[in-house]
Each structure stands twice: as structure tokens, then as C-alpha cells.
Amino acid sequence: MIVLKLGGSVVTDKDRAETLDGEALSRAADAVADALESPSESLAEGLVVVHGGGSFGHHNASEHGVSTTAGTHDPAAIQDIHGAMTTLNAFVRSRLLERDVPAVPIHPFSVGHRDADGELHLPTGQVRTLLEEGFVPVLHGDVIAHAGEGATIVSGDELVAELARALEADRIGLCSTVPGVLDDDNSVIDRIESYGTVADVLGESEATDVTGGMAAKVRALLALEADASIFGLEGLEGFLEGEGAGTTIE
Numbered sequence: 001m002i003v004l005k006l007g008g009s010v011v012t013d014k015d016r017a018e019t020l021d022g023e024a025l026s027r028a029a030d031a032v033a034d035a036l037e038s039p040s041e042s043l044a045e046g047l048v049v050v051h052g053g054g055s056f057g058h059h060n061a062s063e064h065g066v067s068t069t070a071g072t073h074d075p076a077a078i079q080d081i082h083g084a085m086t087t088l089n090a091f092v093r094s095r096l097l098e099r100d101v102p103a104v105p106i107h108p109f110s111v112g113h114r115d116a117d118g119e120l121h122l123p124t125g126q127v128r129t130l131l132e133e134g135f136v137p138v139l140h141g142d143v144i145a146h147a148g149e150g151a152t153i154v155s156g157d158e159l160v161a162e163l164a165r166a167l168e169a170d171r172i173g174l175c176s177t178v179p180g181v182l183d184d185d186n187s188v189i190d191r192i193e194s195y196g197t198v199a200d201v202l203g204e205s206e207a208t209d210v211t212g213g214m215a216a217k218v219r220a221l222l223a224l225e226a227d228a229s230i231f232g233l234e235g236l237e238g239f240l241e242g243e244g245a246g247t248t249i250e
């Protein structure tokens with residue numbers, strides 16, 4: 001099966017609070033729908049979609065001083081962040097449903113937690129069952145219970161890594177606004193095998209982002225068994241059809 005992340009920076013306008021990039025979201029939804037109509041070998045075993053926050057969630061988290069490690073005990077802050085993310089989740093699912101993709105929601109705040117060491121625990125029995133029943137589960141970066149911290153942020157990238165591990169994904173794709181991981185000359189790096197070789201070019205996101213931008217993505221993906229790809233919207237269709245796209249993280 002395939003775990004696909006639609007970056008928040010792709011499906012939203014990251015510079016304007018709570019604003020969708022409707023055109024980009026439609027393009028992504030079209031690519032998913034087309035691929036599911038004549039699925040490649042790995043896609044035939046199912047697709048889990050995770051989306052990030054973009055201009056939904058990051059602004060709220062930043063305003064409340066909440067990150068992946070700094071938590072809050074304020075229920076209003078949790079409502080703000082979770083509410084923004086569930087709103088975006090409804091938009092993403094409705095675009096997919098309009099194209100007959102059987103998208104259904106899973107909200108990480110309701111099912112997962114971090115322990116006192118910050119490690120993420122995410123039950124996946126419901127994801128597996130929904131996949132087996134022919135659905136496309138759609139998860140999202142969220143606020144999440146955190147022992148000793150109240151609640152912190154879990155990024156879509158962390159969820160992708162956890163789902164890929166637990167469900168033994170065949171392929172993992174992160175669709176972002178960049179065509180891949182870029183080197184000093186802005187050329188796409190083909191393959192990354194270790195963090196050390198690319199650490200100097202990896203940075204944070206250019207927009208408000210509490211979860212670490214490209215550096216955090218590469219770190220999370222390097223820890224996985226299966227190869228993962230980071231690519232732009234133009235690479236999504238090809239990736240879902242089984243082709244290589246953007247940067248491969250081994």
C-alpha cells in the first residue's frame with residue numbers, strides 16, 4: 001500500500017491564515033482519483049492520505065506557543081488548533097469525495113498520544129480495517145495528548161512515518177511545494193542516504209511552520225525501512241502510477 005502526504009504548503013496558501021489553495025487541492029484530488037481508477041500494483045493494496053497544516057494549524061499553534069515539544073494545558077488553544085485542522089480535513093475530504101474517492105476521516109487527537117519521552121503512539125487497527133474495507137483514510141497533522149506537557153503538535157510527516165512502519169507501506173510519498181530536496185544550486189538531489197551529507201542545505205519552512213520544514217522530513221524518512229520520495233505537485237501523478245519522483249530518501 002501507499003502512504004501519501006499532501007503537504008499543507010501545497011493544499012493551502014501558507015502565507016494567508018486559513019486560506020485554501022483550491023486549484024492545487026483540485027489538481028491533487030484529480031491525480032488521486034485518476035490513479036485509483038487504474039491502480040498500480042502497490043496502490044491496489046490501498047492508499048492512506050495524510051495532509052499537513054499549511055495556513056491552517058501552524059498559525060494557531062504558533063500563537064499559542066505550542067510546538068512538537070512545548071505543550072499547552074489550555075483547552076481553548078487545543079480547540080483552536082484542532083478545529084483549524086479538522087476544518088482543513090473536511091475541505092480535503094470533500095474534494096476527494098467529489099471525485100468519488102472513498103475518503104474518510106481519522107483525527108489523530110482522538111486516537112494517539114505522546115509518552116513522557118515525546119515518542120508518538122498511534123493505534124492503526126482502524127486504519128488497516130478501513131483500508132481492507134476499501135476506504136481511503138485521511139489523517140492530518142494535529143494537536144495530540146502529551147504526557148507531562150498537556151498537548152503538543154504532531155506533524156503530518158511524523159504520522160506518515162508511523163503509519164508506514166505500522167502498516168508496512170510499500171511506497172511513501174511526500175508531495176510538497178518544491179520538486180524535491182534542493183541542493184545549494186537549487187537542483188533536485190536524486191537520492192539521500194544519510195542526514196550528514198545534506199544537513200547543510202536542509203532548512204526550515206519559509207512560512208510559519210512549527211514542525212521543522214524540510215530538515216524534519218528528511219530525518220523522519222531516513223528512519224524508515226521503505227524508500228520514500230519527496231516531490232512537487234507535478235510529480236504526484238507519476239508517483240501514484242509507480243514511477244520515481246523528485247528526491248528518493250533511502
Ligand SMILES: Nc1ncnc2c1ncn2[C@@H]1O[C@H](COP(=O)(O)OP(=O)(O)OP(=O)(O)O)[C@@H](O)[C@H]1O
Pocket residue numbers: 006007008009010051052053054055156175176177178180181182183201202203204205206207209211212213214215
Ligand atoms: N534543501 C531544501 N530543499 C527544498 N526545500 C527546502 C529545503 N530547505 C528548506 N526547505 C523548505 O521546506 C519547505 C517544505 O517544507 P514544509 O514543511 O513547508 O512543507 P509541507 O509538508 O508541504 O507543508 P506543511 O508542513 O504545512 O504540511 C519548502 O517550501 C522550503 O521552503
Ligand SMILES: C=C(C)CCOP(=O)(O)O
Pocket residue numbers: 008051052053054056057058061081085140141142143153154155156157210211
Ligand atoms: C500545526 C499543526 C496542527 C499540524 C502540522 O502538520 P504539518 O503541516 O504536517 O507539519
